[in-house]
Amino acid sequence: MGITDIFSRRATLARSVRLLSEFRYEQSDPARFYTALAEDTAAMVGDLWAGVDGGRAPVGRTVLDVGGGPGYFADAFTARGLHYIGVEPDPSEMHAAPSLDRSAGSFVRASGMALPFADDSVDICLSSNVAEHVRDPWRMGAEMLRVTRPGGLVVLSYTVWLGPFGGHEMGLTHYLGGARAAARYTRRHGRPPKNNYGSSLFAVSAADGLEWAASTGAALAAFPRYHPQWAWWMTEVPVLREFLVSNLVLVLRAP
Structure with a gap:
């Protein structure tokens, strides 16, 4: 069984349309958007784990979410029987959803560049849409590999700069x-964007991520996060992938 075999069955056109329809609520109703994204992400991670563990779900495993924000993902992973730990360096992001019930999981204020966890201490290390917001995403990736137990999974997903959502709220x-x-x-809205180029948003390419993953010797798979399975071939095509992949998932197995 290949690592993506189970998840690929979930990666349908209907799923892609559903997620795209939720994306329009990111700014106006973040709870709605991130709850939907959390459910889909937890399902994806569970499928990927099952792909390397004989079809078994990761019940009882520990997942470390690097850049987890206020904790929208906690409920989704806890509901699937995982022990959730969220890491977030920005206190304003950590408390961005005061009405959110944070009874599920544990939360740590720390940087993904220097995770305060021992080597080989978690089963799954996840980063969802964070790499494009840090100056050295592959240093973060190395930290994620460091804290993951041998045989565990690192799932690093990020928005590709030249894709249609690379500018985030700045649009195209x-x-x-x-x-x-x-x-x-800034001229149009009277304030700088939250994701400001050069300080909290950086141009990360698909090629950058694929090259880093290959350099670790731990890469298992790479695919477009929100595309149906029949469109995954785009990841293999230089230049085209920079514009059409949109969000790239890198899956590695810790040595």
């Missing part, structure tokens, strides 16, 4: 250049 203006897009957003 990022194709004008990151600095120009940020300046244009």
